[in-house]
Amino acid sequence: MSGLFALLVALVAVASVVLLAQGSIAIPIGEVLRALTGQGTESDLSRTIVLDARLPKVVTGLLAGAALAVGGAQMQTLFRNPLADPFVLGVSSGAVLGAAVVILGTSGVGWLAGLGVVSQLGVTGAAVAGAAGVLLIALGIARRVGDPVVVLVVGVMLGYLAGALVDMLVYYTDPDRLQALAGFTRGSVRNVTWDELGVIAASCGVVLVLSVFLAQPLNALLLGERYAGSLGVNVRRVHFLCLASVAVLSGITTAYCGAIGFVGLAAPHLARGLLRTSDHRLVLPASALIGSIIVLVAEYVAGGNGLTATSLPLNSVTAFVGAPVILWVLLSGRAKRSAR
Amino acid sequence: MNAPALRAVALSAGYRRRRRPTTTVLRDVHLAARPGELIALIGPNGAGKSTLLRTLVGAQPPLAGHVLLDGHDLASLSPRQRARRLAVTLTEPVDVGQMSAEEVVALGRLPYRSWLGRAADRDRAAVDRALVDAGVEDLRNRPLTDLSDGERQRVMVARALAQEPAVLVLDEPTAFLDVARRIELAAMLTRLTATTGAAIILSTHDLGFALRRADQVWLVGDDATVTAGAPEDLAHGHAVARVFAGENMSFDDAAATVVVADHTVPGATVRVDADGRTRQWAEHAVRRAGWSPGSSAEHVLRVEDGTPCRWRAEGPVRADGVGFGSLVTHLRDQTATAALQPHGNAGAAQ
Missing domain, CATH: 3.40.50 (Rossmann fold)
Structure with a gap:
């Protein structure tokens, strides 16, 4: 078990270093390590590229992957649905909608315009609120309709609805502001500055660490809400805490990286498959590590390899991991079994 | 005699709903479950067995009266305090994903542990004892999903035992079991009352099981009452017959169960x-x-x-x-x- 965690940590480290080394300008691994450890590098340029251009991207990828994966793992237990994930159930779309309302709605005399950090926080807050709104609706429906496949369809529809609202907002807005929105729907861990990274790291980091406290109650929830209640778990409070943490994790991630799909779905399944247990004390940290690896690898494939000049949206790469997992879950009948 | 582990005092149970009249399902019920007693809760469908059970375990508040658990009013106990005294098994099937029987049983220790706390020796000992008492120590490393209905039922009983409860409430434990598994379960529960000293309350549709095995029968009638007593007293005094024997049914004393009354030409x-x-x-x-x-x-x-x-x-x-x-x-x-x-x-x- 600890060997597996060591392997995952090693993979995260390798993926990070490779991403730091590769790119439009290749930098030797030794030089990357020297830059990271603060020793003298052979050229100032490589130091700048590693620390200022590439490191924020890598750290953002690490955090975004971990945040989405832990959010997905919590949602799968909360919804009692193996297919739940922030992207699939429209939570990310809700976050985009929230952000879009603020970005596009504050044109011209908007009170947020030009307020730098404040407007940034406004967008972030609106994204979290949008995520929370969709989560509340989806959870309300999921608790009435037990069938995971129905909930899945409902989530997809909520996502479309939020997307349509964003499209309508876009239609009525002047083109200048659209640039700010373009990144949202495609998913990207680039273009994140150290300042922004501070917000991501602080909020997601705190929630990720605190989610360890939810591991035991989530284990009890695996038995069902009534059993969890009989074990002394305050089910309503745990629901609220999970909703809040998923809203923050997926809202923040979406606000800075856009909607990155399927990581939250695939990582927990891979974690459970590797660990051969559903114990959240192990599944949550393992999901975080696997989520980080998926996003880093996806970023490498999407353009961080320096082999091509063009770069793909992250979403089109993560779908290669996520879509097969959805099909596997559906076809292996796990979705049906948990619907009983 | 021992102090009751669970008491219902002037308990009225039912549903209080917004903007609609309150439905009283059971009125002024007095019951006492003593340590080591096996109690069968029986009654026709819709009479209020589930309502009574839900009220007794605190899943819904009483309309009037009190439920006393170990002498404490159930409503005054925190969920964790309650979980250390009262354990339940439900009819709903559980799908825990990938968890071994032992991991599921260990969940029964949650009321004793902090949210981050690691299992102490005392927790491990309680889990081991629960596995042995429920006769599932051979299954401890098997995934719950691989087990049969009967085995899974026993694992859930073991999980309840790991809570070291004074009162164990089982909702329809015999529902999905075949005859042999039912008898096994009955023997196990009888044994458990002796080894753990817990009061075990179970609801069942199996009248024969209730009358043969229980120390006490709680009979829920259609008239919002619950009659408590030894099974023989309730059967002999026609209480069981009154509740169960409808138009076409009669109570057969020899078979200790309800039979279809013969309304055809009686034979000689x-x-x-x-x-x-x-x-x-x-x-x-x-x-x-x-x-x-x-x-x-x-x-x-x-x-x-x-x-x-x-x-x-x-x-x-x-x-x-x-x-x-x-x-x-x-x-x-x-x-x-x-x-x-x-x-x-x-x-x-x-």
Whole structure:
């Protein structure tokens, strides 16, 4: 078990270093390590590229992957649905909608315009609120309709609805502001500055660490809400805490990286498959590590390899991991079994 | 006598709903479950078994009165305090994904641990004891999803035992089990009352199980009452018959269960001449034919042991045959002939 965690940590480290080394300008691994450890590098340029251009991207990828994966793992237990994930159930779309309302709605005399950090926080807050709104609706429906496949369809529809609202907002807005929105729907861990990274790291980091406290109650929830209640778990409070943490994790991630799909779905399944247990004390940290690896690898494939000049949206790469997992879950009948 | 582990004092249970009249399902109920007692909660569907159970375990608040758990008012205990004294198993199937039986049983220690706390020796010992007591220590490393319904049921009982409860409440534990598994479960529960000293309350539709196994029966009637007592007292005093025997049903004392009342032409009484098990099953066949076994000079039935049994009927119509199937046919034929049925089916069919 600890060997597996060591392997995952090693993979995260390798993926990070490779991403730091590769790119439009290749930098030797030794030089990357020297830059990271603060020793003298052979050229100032490589130091700048590693620390200022590439490191924020890598750290953002690490955090975004971990945040989405832990959010997905919590949602799968909360919804009692193996297919739940922030992207699939429209939570990310809700976050985009929230952000879009603020970005596009504050044109011209908007009170947020030009307020730098404040407007940034406004967008972030609106994204979290949008995520929370969709989560509340989806959870309300999921608790009435037990069938995971129905909930899945409902989530997809909520996502479309939020997307349509964003499209309508876009239609009525002047083109200048659209640039700010373009990144949202495609998913990207680039273009994140150290300042922004501070917000991501602080909020997601705190929630990720605190989610360890939810591991035991989530284990009890695996038995069902009534059993969890009989074990002394305050089910309503745990629901609220999970909703809040998923809203923050997926809202923040979406606000800075856009909607990155399927990581939250695939990582927990891979974690459970590797660990051969559903114990959240192990599944949550393992999901975080696997989520980080998926996003880093996806970023490498999407353009961080320096082999091509063009770069793909992250979403089109993560779908290669996520879509097969959805099909596997559906076809292996796990979705049906948990619907009983 | 020991102080009751669970008491219901002037308890009224039901549903209080917004902008609609309150539904009182049970009124002014007084009950006491003592340590080591096996208590069966029985009653027809819709009488309020589930409502009573839900109120007793604190899943819904009482309309009036109190539930006392170990002398404490249930409403005043925190969820964790309650979980250390009261454990339940439910009818709903559980799908825990990938968890071994032992991991599931260990969840029963949650009320004793902080949210980050690691299992202490005391927790591990309690889990081991629960696994042994419920007879599932061989299954401890098996994934729960691989187990049969009966095995899974026992693992869930073990999980409840790991809570070290003073009161264990099982909702319809026999519902999905075949006859052999039911008897195993009954034996296990009887054993558990002795080894753990917990009061075990179970709801069941299995009247025979309740009357044969329980120390006390709580009988939920249609009139919002619960009658408590020893199974023999409730059966002998016709309380069980009153609740269960409807228009077409009657309570069969010998079988300790409800049977379809014979509203067809009653057959005569026949003296059954046989021994032991043969006699028992011969009488079974006689009853099934609508006759009653008893003392009769006119009808005598002799049955010889064998596989199948050979029988000879003496009386106005003499017959003999092999196997109880032909005996029942013979007896029914006689009833049909003797009844001179003015509205009989035999005539209509021809």
